[in-house]
Each structure stands twice: as C-alpha cells, then as structure tokens.
Amino acid sequence: MTSNKKDPVLVVLQLSGGNDYLNTVIPYTDSGYWDARPGVHIPEGDIIDLDGRLGLHPSMGVINGMYGQGNVAIVHGIGYANSIRSHFRSMDIWHTCEPDRVGTEGWLGLAARDIDPHKENVVTTVSIGPSMFRAVSLPGVPVACVDSLDSYGLLTGISDTQRRSTILDRFTQMYSPAIGTDLAMEYLGETGLEAMAGADILKAAPQMYSSSVEYGDTMVARKLKDIAQIHLANLGTRIFYCDYGSFDSHANQLGMHANLWTDVNRAVGDFFADLKEHDAADNVVMLLFSEFGRRVRDNGSGTDHGSAGVAFVIGDRVKGGQYGEYPSTKAEDLEQGDLVPSLDFRGFYSTVLEDWLGLDAKPIVKGTFEKPAFL
Amino acid sequence: MASENIALMAHLMRRAGFGATREELETRAAKGYEATVEELLNPESQDGSDRLEFFRYHPGYRRPITSPGMGSAAWLHDLVSTGRVLEEKMVLFWHHVFATGTGKVDHYHELIIQIDMFREKGMGDYRELLLALAKNPAMIFWLDNCDNHSYAVNENWGRELLELFSMGVGNYTEDDVRECSRAFTGWTLSPMIPRQAYGRFDWEFEFQEEDHDDGEKTFLGHTGNLDGNDIIDIVCSQPATANFVARHLYNFFVADEPQVPSWQDTPPNDPEAVDMLAKAFVDSNYDMRSVLRVLFMSDFFKNARFAKIKSPAEVVVGTLRMVGGYEFPVPGIGERSKQAGYMGQDLLNPPSVEGWHTGVEWINSGSLMKRINFCADMVGDVSRPGIQSIVGRIREKGALGPEQLVDTCLDLMGPMEVIPENRQLLVDHATEFGQLRWETEQDVSNSSEKIGELLQLVVSLREYLYA
Numbered sequence: 156m157t158s159n160k161k162d163p164v165l166v167v168l169q170l171s172g173g174n175d176y177l178n179t180v181i182p183y184t185d186s187g188y189w190d191a192r193p194g195v196h197i198p199e200g201d202i203i204d205l206d207g208r209l210g211l212h213p214s215m216g217v218i219n220g221m222y223g224q225g226n227v228a229i230v231h232g233i234g235y236a237n238s239i240r241s242h243f244r245s246m247d248i249w250h251t252c253e254p255d256r257v258g259t260e261g262w263l264g265l266a267a268r269d270i271d272p273h274k275e276n277v278v279t280t281v282s283i284g285p286s287m288f289r290a291v292s293l294p295g296v297p298v299a300c301v302d303s304l305d306s307y308g309l310l311t312g313i314s315d316t317q318r319r320s321t322i323l324d325r326f327t328q329m330y331s332p333a334i335g336t337d338l339a340m341e342y343l344g345e346t347g348l349e350a351m352a353g354a355d356i357l358k359a360a361p362q363m364y365s366s367s368v369e370y371g372d373t374m375v376a377r378k379l380k381d382i383a384q385i386h387l388a389n390l391g392t393r394i395f396y397c398d399y400g401s402f403d404s405h406a407n408q409l410g411m412h413a414n415l416w417t418d419v420n421r422a423v424g425d426f427f428a429d430l431k432e433h434d435a436a437d438n439v440v441m442l443l444f445s446e447f448g449r450r451v452r453d454n455g456s457g458t459d460h461g462s463a464g465v466a467f468v469i470g471d472r473v474k475g476g477q478y479g480e481y482p483s484t485k486a487e488d489l490e491q492g493d494l495v496p497s498l499d500f501r502g503f504y505s506t507v508l509e510d511w512l513g514l515d516a517k518p519i520v521k522g523t524f525e526k527p528a529f530l
Numbered sequence: 531m532a533s534e535n536i537a538l539m540a541h542l543m544r545r546a547g548f549g550a551t552r553e554e555l556e557t558r559a560a561k562g563y564e565a566t567v568e569e570l571l572n573p574e575s576q577d578g579s580d581r582l583e584f585f586r587y588h589p590g591y592r593r594p595i596t597s598p599g600m601g602s603a604a605w606l607h608d609l610v611s612t613g614r615v616l617e618e619k620m621v622l623f624w625h626h627v628f629a630t631g632t633g634k635v636d637h638y639h640e641l642i643i644q645i646d647m648f649r650e651k652g653m654g655d656y657r658e659l660l661l662a663l664a665k666n667p668a669m670i671f672w673l674d675n676c677d678n679h680s681y682a683v684n685e686n687w688g689r690e691l692l693e694l695f696s697m698g699v700g701n702y703t704e705d706d707v708r709e710c711s712r713a714f715t716g717w718t719l720s721p722m723i724p725r726q727a728y729g730r731f732d733w734e735f736e737f738q739e740e741d742h743d744d745g746e747k748t749f750l751g752h753t754g755n756l757d758g759n760d761i762i763d764i765v766c767s768q769p770a771t772a773n774f775v776a777r778h779l780y781n782f783f784v785a786d787e788p789q790v791p792s793w794q795d796t797p798p799n800d801p802e803a804v805d806m807l808a809k810a811f812v813d814s815n816y817d818m819r820s821v822l823r824v825l826f827m828s829d830f831f832k833n834a835r836f837a838k839i840k841s842p843a844e845v846v847v848g849t850l851r852m853v854g855g856y857e858f859p860v861p862g863i864g865e866r867s868k869q870a871g872y873m874g875q876d877l878l879n880p881p882s883v884e885g886w887h888t889g890v891e892w893i894n895s896g897s898l899m900k901r902i903n904f905c906a907d908m909v910g911d912v913s914r915p916g917i918q919s920i921v922g923r924i925r926e927k928g929a930l931g932p933e934q935l936v937d938t939c940l941d942l943m944g945p946m947e948v949i950p951e952n953r954q955l956l957v958d959h960a961t962e963f964g965q966l967r968w969e970t971e972q973d974v975s976n977s978s979e980k981i982g983e984l985l986q987l988v989v990s991l992r993e994y995l996y997a
Contacts, residue, residue, distance in 0.1 A: 240689070241689075241693060241699070241791075242882055242883075242884070243791050243882065243884045244699070244791055247791060256795060282894070282896075286874045286881070286887075286891075286894065286897065287894040287896075297895075298894065298895070299895055299896070300894040300895050300896035300897065301896055302872065302896050302897075302900070307896070307899070308899065309899050309902065309903065310902065310903060310906055310986070310990070311903060312903055312906060312907040312910065313906070313910070313986070318983070322983070322986065322987065322990075325955055325958075325959055325987060326987075326990055328955050329952050329955055329987075329990065329991055329992065330992060333949050333951045333952075335949065336949065339786075339839075339889075339890050340992055342890055342893075343890070343893060343898075343992045343995060344992060346893055346894060346895050346898055347895075347898060347992065349895050350895035350896075350898050350899050353895055354899065401633060401634065401882075403634070405673075405674040405677060405684060405686050406674050406676070406677045406684075454677060454679075454682045454683075454684050455677065455679065455682045456677055457674070457677065457684075459684060459685055459686070460685075491704070
C-alpha cells in the first residue's frame with residue numbers, strides 16, 4: 156500500500172556539554188549582559204540582530220537566514236525547576252523526563268514504541284554515533300546504532316559470500332530467543348537480530364544517494380549527511396538522533412564556542428539544502444538543545460555550568476519566531492547566579508510529540524506542561 | 531577436577547588481567563590460586579612493557595599528534611605486552627574512574643603521563659593517588675583548575691573530585707563544592723603559553739601562592755584555612771568515599787552494577803560484598819593492594835564467573851593476547867589502537883568526565899557488529915601463533931566427532947559455558963565439516979580453516995560477550 160502523505164520525521168541534534176545561551180541568543184540591549192560578561196562577550200558590532208533587542212552569535216548566519224524565512228523557532232529560557240549542574244544527571248533528565256528519580260526509559264524510545272508498537276521496522280529509530288543515546292533507549296525498542304553508514308554490516312571480513320551467508324544464518328539462530336536466559340541475554344539476543352536486520356536495510360542507503368551538496372569536513376556534517384542519506388532512501392525512519400560538542404566552555408570560550416557554531420551552522424544549512432534538492436525537506440523537523448545553559452557571570456575566560464538554556468526548532472513546517480520569555484539577567488532574579496528557566500522542556504517536547512509526531516505526550520513526558528505553539 | 535582449577539584460573543586471569551593462553555593457565559594452576567593472586571599483587575617480579583622498544587619501532591607515537599588512535603597506541607602496546615597484568619588492569623580501572631580525555635586536553639603526551647602515574651600509584655595508597663591526581667597537569671587542564679582563581683572560582687575540578695572521584699552525589703552540598711573549589715585555587719600548571727603558534731609545551735604542576743585563597747573555609751563540617759591537601763584528607767575520612775571506591779572495584783572486577791549516576795538511589799547488587807571491600811579499604815588505610823587481595827580471595831569473586839560484559843578495551847587486548855604475535859611492536863599499531871574506539875571505548879578520549887557506561891550499555895547494534903567483526907577477523911586468521919596452538923591441541927586429540935570438536939573448542943576458548951541450543955548449533959555446523967583430516971599439507975590447511983571458522987562462530991556467541 157502506498158500513500159502520498161509523508162510521515163513526519165524528527166531529527167535531534169544534541170549540543171552536548173552545556174551551550175552558552177547568553178552568547179548564542181545575545182541580549183545585547185540588556186546592560187545586565189555587559190555587566191556580567193566583562194571577559195566572555197560577543198562584540199556588539201558582530202552580533203546578528205534579530206529584533207532590535209536580541210541577536211544571534213556571529214557564526215549563525217545560515218540559521219539566521221532560515222529564521223528570516225520563518226523556518227526557525229527560538230525557544231527561550233528552557234530548562235526545569237531546581238536545575239542540576241551535573242552534565243550527566245542533567246542530560247539524563249532531558250533524556251528520560253525524570254527530574255526526581257533516575258529514569259532509564261528514553262522519551263524517544265517511548266515515542267518509537269507508540270509509532271511502531273509491533274516492531275515492524277527495525278530502523279524506525281536511527282542513532283548516529285559510536286554509542287546509543289539514552290533518549291532513544293527503551294528495552295524492547297529496536298534502534299539502529301550507526302557509527303558510520305559506509306562500513307555498516309556483520310562479519311564483513313568473510314569474503315566468500317556463500318560461507319558468509321551460511322554463517323549469518325547460524326548467527327541468526329544463535330541470537331534467537333532461548334529458554335532459561337536472563338534479561339541481559341535476551342537484550343543481547345534482540346540486539347544481535349536487530350543488527351542483522353538493520354544492516355540489511357541500511358546498506359541500500361549510500362548506494363541510492365547522490366547530491367550536489369558538499370558537506371563540510373566536520374563530525375556534525377558527517378552525521379547529518381548520514382541522516383540525509385537514510386532519510387532520502389525512504390526506509391521508514393521516523394526518529395534520528397545525533398550530537399555534537401563539547402560545548403563545555405569553562406575556559407577559552409570565545410574561540411571554541413565560535414568554532415562549534417560555525418560547524419553546526421554550516422552542517423544544518425547543508426542538510427536542509429540537501430533535503431530540499433530531493434524534495435524531501437517538508438516532512439522533517441530538527442531540534443537543537445543542550446542539557447543546560449551556562450552561568451550568567453563569566454569566570455574570566457569561560458563560563459561555568461548554569462541553568463536555563465535555549466532550544467531551536469528548524470524546518471519548513473515550523474512556525475518561525477520566538478517563543479517564551481528571555482529570563483531576567485538582573486542579579487536579584489538569578490538563582491545561584493544562573494538564569495531561572497521560564498519554560499519546562501517537557502512542554503517543548505509535548506509540542507513536538509503531539510503537534511508533529513501525533514502522539515499522546517502525557518505518558519511520555521509524565522505530566523501536562525505549557526506547550527509553546529511552534530508547530 | 532583439573533579442569534575446574536583451569537576454569538577458576540581462567541576466570542581470575544580474565545578479570546585480574548586480559549585472559550591467558552592455555553599454556554599459561556596450566557602453569558599457573560600448577561602453582562595454585564593463592565600464589566597466583568600474590569604474584570599478580572606484586573608485579574615487581576614480572577617484566578613490564580618496554581616503552582623504549584616501542585618508540586624505537588614507532589617513533590611517530592612518541593609525543594603524538596591529536597588524531598584518532600594516536601595517543602593510545604603506546605598504552606595499547608603496554609596492555610598487550612606487559613607481564614604485570616594486574617598492574618596494567620588497574621591503570622585501565624583508574625582511567626575508567628578518573629576519565630580524562632583528549633577531546634579537551636588536546637595533548638596526548640600529558641595524558642600518557644597521567645596513565646603512567648596510574649601505573650606507578652594505582653596499586654598503592656588511594657590518598658596519595660588522589661593527591662597526585664590533583665597535581666596532574668592533564669587533569670588540571672581537563673577540569674579547568676588552571677582557571678580556578680582566588681578572585682574567580684572555577685568549580686569544575688572541585689565538583690568532580692567529590693561527585694565522580696571520591697564520594698558520589700548526595701554526600702555533600704553545593705556549599706561544600708564551592709569551599710572545596712576555593713581550597714584548590716592556585717593549584718595550576720605552567721607554562722600557560724597558548725599552543726598556537728608555539729606548539730605544545732610540557733606542563734608542570736605549579737602552586738601559585740598569590741592566587742590561592744587562604745581565607746577560612748568550611749568543608750563537610752571542618753573549618754579552617756583549608757587547602758587541597760586538607761580537602762583530600764577530609765574526603766578520605768568519609769565513609770562515602772570507601773563505599774564509592776569499593777563499588778567501583780566491584781563493578782570493574784566482579785559483576786556489572788547499574789550505571790554510576792544511579793548509585794545514589796540504587797543499592798548495590800551485592801551490598802555485603804561492597805561493604806567487605808569498603809571495610810578492607812578503611813582497615814588497610816586506603817591501600818589498594820590490600821583491597822584487591824580481599825577481592826580476589828573472596829567467594830563472591832570466585833562465584834562471579836561470566837557475570838560481566840567485557841569492555842571494548844578488554845575485548846581488543848584479550849583478543850590480541852590470545853591470537854598472539856603482538857608482544858613485539860609489529861606494524862599496524864595505528865589501526866589496532868582505533869579498534870576499541872570503534873566498539874565504543876576510545877581510550878584517552880572518554881565521552882565525558884563520567885567515563886564510559888558499562889555492562890549491557892557497551893552493547894548496541896552498532897558496537898556489537900564492530901566487536902564481533904574484530905574478534906572474528908582475528909581468530910579466523912589461522913596463521914596466528916595463538917590459533918596455531920589451539921589447532922595443534924585439537925590435532926593432538928586425534929579423530930574427533932563433531933560434538934567432541936565443539937567441546938574442545940569451547941574448552942580452549944574459555945573454558946566457556948554456553949546454552950544447549952547454541953552448543954547444538956555449533957555441533958550442526960561442525961557436522962557439515964565431516965571428519966577433520968591431517969594426512970597431507972592440504973588436509974592440514976583445510977582442517978585449520980575449518981577450526982578457524984568454528985572459532986569465528988564461537989566468538990560471535992552471546993556468551994562470548996561476557997568475561
């Protein structure tokens with residue numbers, strides 16, 4: 156059965172390490188910014204003005220262009236109450252929507268289970284990178300974890316195709332369910348079978364791909380190019396997850412932060428140009444987020460772990476603009492020197508889950524939260 | 531009875547080392563378990579790895595550039611060639627706990643100095659080790675203590691010292707983090723010359739008194755003009771620290787625990803074992819060697835066979851040691867030292883200061899493929915001395931039926947324990963081989979290839995993921 160309606164696809168680009176909100180969307184008309192950032196600020200003349208009040212980092216020209224076309228939502232002051240300053244714990248909270256206990260079920264793992272409850276497609280979710288993200292992890296939900304699309308396959312060292320095929324048959328049997336094994340063995344068995352099935356499907360993607368877009372030679376460009384190839388191969392993948400970083404700019408922030416955004420800015424632009432060239436951009440929405448923003452006051456050469464941050468949502472179907480309030484930078488309004496989040500990330504997720512993926516957000520984010528209307 | 535001794539010795543050597551050949555297991559089993567534990571605990575009696583020999587053949591890996599696999603090449607050579615296996619395993623242990631990465635440090639030579647420090651101090655006094663860590667330039671740079679000033683406190687090192695290196699979350703307040711960080715102001719490195727355009731400089735620890743905050747501080751109930759030495763003394767006196775280190779040892783050497791961030795809320799799988807290790811830690815005044823002795827001699831250790839999923843480093847080092855021929859610094863080191871990274875553990879480049887998530891989290895469809903492909907490629911090369919030795923032992927047994935052939939392979943690759951269904955699959959596969967013949971050179975070559983193919987299936991088994 157074929158359908159002309161394209162299923163919505165979500166791409167998450169996680170900015171790992173804690174992206175500095177204040178130097179990404181810069182409140183340059185606020186004297187509080189200049190007071191708090193004697194060492195780590197963007198010169199006013201370099202800032203890309205958004206609305207006469209806020210401006211983007213100078214490395215974000217392409218994203219600014221997409222914003223001008225109404226395809227970028229900037230979501231202000233995102234975070235959660237009593238923000239944790241530990242990278243790992245905070246990232247876990249973003250991945251599991253569990254701020255009060257250690258959760259193990261990823262929010263997109265739960266989403267994938269709702270999208271494909273009978274596991275009809277082992278590549279419904281594709282995680283790009285050497286290790287899988289907790290956000291997409293849920294026992295019983297297959298995720299194709301692709302480090303590099305070009306060399307993906309099992310027992311590729313056995314060159315005799317007939318021997319390899321016999322051995323792969325045995326492999327399939329060896330990883331099939333068996334009586335009397337424990338949960339870990341079951342997980343390993345499922346993972347082995349999914350690896351087999353996923354490799355068979357994904358090996359088609361690079362062979363079908365051709366494009367006039369030349370991506371940059373950066374890790375984030377390679378990851379987004381792999382995602383573009385899989386998306387363009389129409390394999391039914393609905394959730395893509397990747398990351399870039401580290402944005403953990405305790406020291407020498409200015410150069411490091413500019414380099415990171417230069418890479419992200421170009422890769423995101425190339426990715427959407429690639430999809431547009433193949434008329435495959437209109438069902439894709441990309442999220443960019445970080446586990447927290449950074450401290451308001453700089454430490455001389457960098458910034459320490461903070462609280463509220465900024466998220467971006469990019470795509471043709473996004474209602475561009477700014478959502479939520481930029482948190483106050485006034486000393487009396489800060490909490491332990493940090494911006495107080497004005498929007499719970501679980502509301503932001505709820506918009507994506509309900510108004511893009513068409514799922515019921517409440518059981519996934521565990522509650523009802525204010526939804527910014529960017530979709 | 532003899533095979534039970536071999537099985538227990540194989541377990542000890544997988545955990546306290548990186549596995550051992552059947553020849554080594556037989557020699558060690560003849561000496562006895564306790565004698566072997568003592569030998570492992572006293573590495574001075576064994577030969578270490580020859581770093582200078584490695585550099586003689588691979589001069590490009592001395593002071594390596596920041597490029598994948600470059601930094602860990604010399605260390606991989608140590609891991610594969612040293613006779614002091616427990617000493618080297620402890621280096622890997624501390625690298626898991628005190629995870630420091632080139633992603634930020636961008637100076638492999640300094641990271642290797644940190645690794646060498648773990649070798650020197652990793653089996654000794656934990657308090658001394660923490661102090662050396664606090665003064666280690668790679669760590670100072672990694673956690674920004676060089677930007678921790680009396681006039682502008684940087685909390686990165688102060689926080690992670692408490693959260694990840696000693697006590698664990700939930701045992702201190704945000705105020706303690708602040709005061710701890712103040713105590714380490716002025717603990718910096720020199721020279722602080724920017725790398726561009728001068729190249730990389732060797733770093734030295736330096737205490738800058740004028741940048742040290744010598745005001746009064748209150749840390750975990752202790753008040754005074756505290757400095758970093760006092761902080762480490764106070765940290766070591768906390769029961770939380772003994773428990774935290776004990777749980778790390780249990781997770782690394784005995785059986786997989788939940789991931790570190792959940793330890794605050796999730797009790798250990800075997801609380802009595804962790805208590806026993808923590809007590810040994812306190813009783814011995816933080817002597818790692820004494821804790822390890824208690825661990826390896828305990829029943830909970832001896833009974834924990836195949837209760838851990840091998841880390842990628844263990845897979846790579848164990849496989850290279852098993853197939854043999856890599857004790858000498860042969861070509862191809864660059865590709866070998868990237869392998870663990872492909873499986874999700876790029877040595878000297880952990881994903882974050884939290885280190886790697888372990889246990890089943892090592893395994894996803896991508897990393898599983900990388901792991902199986904590597905092992906299968908290695909054991910499938912029957913010209914390797916370690917595989918030749920396995921083939922030789924099988925050949926010595928004379929005419930074997932398919933079941934005996936499979937059981938012999940499983941024995942020589944472990945001894946391994948596999949579920950009956952998987953053993954049957956291997957037997958089905960071996961049955962297709964027909965009788966192995968050894969009369970002519972062609973027979974020997976064919977039979978060796980078949981054994982290699984069977985070993986490829988063995989290393990693809992779910993059971994082989996465990997140590």
